[in-house]
Amino acid sequence: MENHHEDTRDAVRQLFDSVDAISVQGYDQERRVVYWNIGSEKLYGYTAAEAIGQKLEDLIIPDHLREGVVSSHHNWVVNGVEIPAAELVLRSKSGRDVSVYSSHVMFRNARDECEMYCIDVDLGDVKKAQSQAVSKEELLKGVFESLPDLFFLVTEDGRIIECHAGDSRKLYVQYDNILGENMADFLPEEVAAKFRNYFEKAMREGGVLSFEYCLDLPIGKAYFEARISHLAGQKQLVIIARDITEAHETAELIRKQAYFDSLTSIPNRFLSLDRLSQMVKELERSGEKAAVVFLDVDDFKKINDSLGHDVGDKVLIEAANRLSSTVRDSDTVGRLGGDEFIVLLGSLAESYDAVDIVEKLLDVFREPFRIDGRELILTTSIGVAVYPDNGTSASDLLRNADAAMYQSKEQGRNTYSFFTKQMNEMILRRLEIEEQLYGALERNEFEVYYQPKINLKDRKVMGAEALLRWHNPLVGQVAPDEFIPIAEHTGLIEPIGKYVLAQALAFLNEWSQAHRQDYTMAVNLSPRQFRDQGFVEFVKECLGSCDVTPERLEFEITEGVLMIGQSCVDEVLSALNALGVKLSMDDFGTGYSSLSYLRQYNFDLLKVDRSFVSGITANQEDRDLVTATIAMAHSLHLDVVAEGVETGEQLKLLNELGCDVAQGYYFSKPIPALEMKAFKLKERFEVEC
């Protein structure tokens, strides 16, 4: 039996001798090492020779375990209480901690002494891996906490396996209630459906997919961008959701600024025209009618100028609100700029249906605008173009509604006009004239004509008025009443006006010299020419180069010029006054005929409009007006020129009324320079007067 034990022990020792992955140590009753295999050498660093005979507690037991080990061993030897297998941290030869899983067996040897065998498995690698795993988890936790994103790991059908959120306020449902739940069960249906679709797509197509969604969270409306990828091996999906609320709000703000008018918050020009184009496309499909309504607040400039921009702004806001509340939600009310608004009325059965709405829009302004304690009475001029009758493209409809609006202005404002065929023809001609007007100077298409002016006191030609003529091969002969406003609008009047002045003064010099007379020359001035910085200087140069004294030049100015009320008008008129050039108030009686202008600026002459002259012999009212005008002008020391004198009776009457100068077809139509040079008054004139 004893031998058998010994044999067994030897066989076991031999077995462990060659095992280096496990440490096996044998201890006698006094805990001295009796066996130390190669595995023990590797684990604890002592060779067998160094270890044999040493006491367990001196060799590999750290100080704090020393007493416990000694007493446990004693307890086992004496009382048979086994030392249980356990994870322990022991000590190597170099003093390093050695983590082991230690199991123990007790033998009785041939001498009936207890021999304890310890079998220690190195836990070093396991511990390392465990601590690495722990630190990785902590790292991940740290990462998730510091990232603003939400992280979800879900099964292929949407059940949440894992969830991390740096800021749990961004979770729609809190952690405790989220794990194990299916997203479809708690997310709003619309969002859940989006997730479902993208899950399927991610599983089908692979890769990373992204989409946006919006949730109402307790902290407010939040926008997210979700990125989804499918972990095919695990049959799971990873979702990373990023809060993009801020970016979304910025984008929304930019969109608003780009598409909406910052003052009135209604669609701006860009969006309004875009909606118009969209509307036209839809109408092409549906075959319905629609109306484009163009509105311009009458005399808005006056409000801005007299009451200030603050009041002007409030008027525009109020106007936008009133217009918006008059039409259906599906209709568009936009601000095209300044005091111009557009209203798009879609889905009309008949063009006539627009009339009711347009009348309502006009009515919107009837109620006074109450602004800063003031009551302002405002009106608007409206133009309407109907699809498809007045245009089938956005640009045509807009242009025609604009033209119709101008028609309303011409009709005295506070009214609406529908676009008509005649208006269309007029616009086409206007466009053609504008096109041809460019380059007309260079092509030498202009010629200055002259109409003689007769001094009624001495019955002699005293001078002439320069009147421009234009011969164009394409548009033919165009009257100045037609092309001058276009030249004015395009700015071409500036070079053209200079051309007229230079020609007229050169002719004046030539003509005066030929007749040895100091004739005068009247030249028309357009509003736009007052904005030409170098104009006065140009006048000075021309007078000099043509050897004409300033008082022989008269500038004819209409009231329209003075009504612009710009400082440049004051400056130019003062400079012309200072230069000694004469100023003549043209078309008196037609516009607002404000006497204050006559007093404010140093006018020398007043021209009675031909519409009154033509009526003086037949119409008492016209005669009264001309009589009063002459008296008033004389009291202001102004000479009176009657234009448009066509008959001897008119001339006679004007003479009796004390008119100073006359001009008109009765004497001569405007004629080219050569004819003017040869012009002689008819003898009949002496008789008529």
Ligand SMILES: Nc1nc2c(ncn2[C@@H]2O[C@@H]3COP(=O)(O)O[C@H]4[C@@H](O)[C@H](n5cnc6c(=O)[nH]c(N)nc65)O[C@@H]4COP(=O)(O)O[C@H]3[C@H]2O)c(=O)[nH]1
């Ligand atoms: N029915 C009738 N008409 C008469 C009679 N006598 C003269 N007229 C016309 O009356 C217009 C007088 O010119 P305005 O009132 O200055 O009105 C001018 C003036 O405002 C503008 N205009 C003409 N030339 C120029 C120019 O060189 N510069 C500027 N800025 N405007 C010009 O065009 C307007 C029209 O010019 P015109 O067609 O030449 O028309 C001229 C002239 O031909 C008459 O007895 N009967």
